[in-house]
Amino acid sequence: HIQYQFKKTREEVLAIATEAVKHAAKYTSNVEFSPMDATRSDWNYVAQMVEAVIKAGATTVNIPDTVGYAIPSEFYEFIKFLFNTVPNIDKAIISVHCHNDLGLATANALAAIEAGARQVECTVNGIGERAGNTAMEELVMALKTRGEKFQVYTDINSKQIMSTSKLLTHITGVSVQPNKAIVGANAFAHESGIHQDGVLKNAMTYEIMKPEDVGITRSTLVLGKHSGRHAVIARLNSLGYNLTDEELERFFKLFKVLADKKKQIFDEDLEVLVGEAVYKMKGRYKVTNVQISTGMYSPPMTLVTVKDRYNDGAETFDVAHGNGGVDAGINAVKKITGTKAKIESFNLVAITGGSDALCEVTVTVVEEVNGRQLKVFGNGVNIDISVAGILSFVDALNKLEYIKQRNHIGEKIEAKL
The missing domain is CATH 3.30.160.270 (Alpha-isopropylmalate synthase LeuA, regulatory domain)
Structure with missing residues (x-):
């Protein structure tokens, strides 16, 4: 990048980076700096860059695997190297930003956390450029499920994961593959007979986390055209939706139309109607x-x-x-x-x-x-x-x-x- 894209010397890029951080620090006390394509760069030069930008005022330094090239063991060693080499690294939060080109974004992010990183740039459903980024839901549930391994904490409410995933799908139109970890339709489905037998006897035999932990609720309540407003609102609340009075009015107009045509209304129907009532733009x-x-x-x-x-x-x-x-x-x-x-x-x-x-x-x-x-x-x-x-x-x-x-x-x- 330095030689072919920017046509600069290392010294020139270092000077530009520090000046940019100093300029940003005039306007905010929270400055993040990210050296592009760090994982394919000379480690010693990256360490020099990190030290310089922290000294210039960067409070967060984000180490990106820009093209998804790194593998977990290598990324762990890289982050460890920075912690052991940069003398002022304790003055900033070390963050990572992993791409999924080799399907290793979440694994690399976890390796970085193990090495000392305390911030991860991630996305809901792993959505992002090319093959995507570290999936927020995968990272959160890995840390929650294997807490004894990482000894770190995030205050993300995991019970909002599924509704957030569906909201993003509705807004962007980008579907989630059925076998996607955590939020895919089959993530908690057990087809094998021996697996089904085990889950029926004790869910812990084949489920390393509970569906309820990510906001998947199990309800025997059947809604339809004769369902009362109170029952429908209660079901919406249990799904994590707390609509305003105005939003509820729009929602119930759609609900009534659907209920007149459809005998039974399921949770998935309700979630789509919420998307239509709350997030659909009023256009020309x-x-x-x-x-x-x-x-x-x-x-x-x-x-x-x-x-x-x-x-x-x-x-x-x-x-x-x-x-x-x-x-x-x-x-x-x-x-x-x-x-x-x-x-x-x-x-x-x-x-x-x-x-x-x-x-x-x-x-x-x-x-x-x-x-x-x-x-x-x-x-x-x-x-x-x-x-x-x-x-x-x-x-x-x-x-x-x-x-x-x-x-x-x-x-x-x-x-x-």
Whole structure:
């Protein structure tokens, strides 16, 4: 990096680093410095850099494995080397930032903690650039499950892990693989007969941690159209959701619509409805009606009605054909809005089992505006797969409109509330 990317000498980079830290320290008492690609660099030079930036005022020094190259034993030795070599290292918190290119991010972070690091930069679900970063949930539960090994403490409430994981999935549209440690759908599933037998007799035989420890609750309470408001709120609270009165009003509107169509409503349904009620942005467009006509021998046709919040809430409907109800509906939305946006990816997942399951569709949408490519994701939830697909596309259009308005890209239109 020094030679090819920055075209500087080691001395020049050292001077730039210390000056940057000194400048930052003028504005805050908490300055973090991170030497890029530290694990592939000369250890002695990294030690020299760490000593210099701490002296300049850095209160946290983060050692990154920028391209996920390190292995645990090597990373342990590297961190130990810094502790044994840098004379003023006790004046700063040593942090690590591990990437998962070799699938070793969490293992490397744990090795660093063993070596003396006291901060780890991690992400929920391990989400991040390329193969991702150290997964927060894996790190927290490793420290909790193997506390006697590490003798360190974190005050993260592990019972919020599952709801946080699902919230991030809903917001980003990035799904969690079923066999993902801690938060995957199969993380606490036991298929083998001998394993099932052991768990039934004593869960500790094959479960090194309890599902409840990460916020997975087991309930026999069945919710439906006749469930009282109090029972539903109690279930939301047990899942870790404490909604405001305004949020509850939006939630119960969605709950009533779903309950009229679906016999039983499960925890997974509730969590998706919370995402829709609390975190879905109020955008320019709102779908108010969808009618689909299709069959084995007739061309699919969809009618869509859209309300435009930037045009005094005027409703416009149009009809279009396509390769299926979703495609026809999206073509109708394009005719109504005039958008040139294109769908890059389309993914759907059934939230629960059964043919009446709530379906969540996530789309990635791109649009070229003034020579700049904008990319967003949208998601839509409905019992009808086609409707969910159309809603996801409109959700993406709303995000595109927001980005264009915020960054003054293209024609500016004042919102009429």
